[in-house]
Amino acid sequence: MDGKVFCAGLAQYGNNNYFxxxxxxxxxxxxxxxxxxxxxxGIGEKSALRxxxxxxxxxxxxxxxxxxxxxxxxxxxxxxxxxxxxxxxDLCEICANVHxxxxxxxxxxxxRDVIAIENTNIYKGVxxxxxxxxxxxxxxxxxxxNIDSLIQRARSGEIREVIMALSPxxxxxxxxxxISKKLRDMNVNITTIARGISFGGELEYTDEMTLxxxxxxxxxxxxxxxxxxx
Numbered sequence: 387m388d389g390k391v392f393c394a395g396l397a398q399y400g401n402n403n404y405f406x407x408x409x410x411x412x413x414x415x416x417x418x419x420x421x422x423x424x425x426x427x428g429i430g431e432k433s434a435l436r437x438x439x440x441x442x443x444x445x446x447x448x449x450x451x452x453x454x455x456x457x458x459x460x461x462x463x464x465x466x467x468x469x470x471x472x473x474x475x476d477l478c479e480i481c482a483n484v485h486x487x488x489x490x491x492x493x494x495x496x497x498r499d500v501i502a503i504e505n506t507n508i509y510k511g512v513x514x515x516x517x518x519x520x521x522x523x524x525x526x527x528x529x530x531x532n533i534d535s536l537i538q539r540a541r542s543g544e545i546r547e548v549i550m551a552l553s554p555x556x557x558x559x560x561x562x563x564x565i566s567k568k569l570r571d572m573n574v575n576i577t578t579i580a581r582g583i584s585f586g587g588e589l590e591y592t593d594e595m596t597l598x599x600x601x602x603x604x605x606x607x608x609x610x611x612x613x614x615x616x
Contacts, residue, residue, distance in 0.1 A: 419438045420434045420435050420438050421434075462474070468539070469481055470515040471497060487512070489544060490511030491512055491539065491545050491547070492513050492601075493516065493565070494513060494551050494552065495515075495516055495517075495553060496515065503601065506594050506598035506601065508601055514532065514535075514536050515532060516561070517532050518531055519553070519555070519557040519560070521560075531561075533564075533568065540569055540574050541572065546574070547575040548574055549577050550565070550577065550579070551579045576606070579604050
């Protein structure tokens with residue numbers, strides 16, 4: 387076949403979307419379900435299609451239960467009134483546990499960090515979930531984080547120590563610096579997790595052994611400032 391003819395054919399097929407990467411479905415219901423799954427983080431169209439076809443093969447009662455569980459999770463899960471962790475009640479299980487050290491508060495960025503630290507089985511205090519870190523470039527200022535409620539807890543006199551367990555990034559360090567200034571005049575000991583975690587890493591992806599060691603060998607915040615200024 388002549389090369390020009392072949393290229394012309396490709397162009398024609400291309401104009402007809404013959405080589406379009408968009409998948410074609412024989413059912414709009416399937417297409418709509420795939421589109422919804424692709425809205426989930428890390429789920430591409432092929433993975434979404436696999437999940438949809440898997441559900442399609444399941445018993446209708448199992449699929450209904452799946453949908454009901456997800457709906458109940460979204461509508462009934464609450465955020466702890468004290469620490470902002472997820473909970474089935476107004477107070478999460480950790481804050482309600484009388485055997486935890488309520489004078490020791492571990493400050494974390496997200497709920498995923500609470501899960502990561504809890505999996506180490508070494509920390510026996512309570513938490514405070516910020517809901518993010520200060521990041522002006524992303525439009526996240528202190529007013530968008532759960533900082534005021536932490537200050538209120540500190541003012542109540544119930545907190546002896548605040549462990550800054552934020553990811554070792556520029557944004558994380560900025561947040562630590564801001565909050566430490568807010569707590570400066572209060573009778574609260576401020577510590578940070580030991581930097582066995584590399585700078586720029588995410589706390590939730592740190593292995594449990596390193597994370598446990600970082601909690602156990604936490605440092606006074608003043609020492610961390612001196613170390614990072616050299």
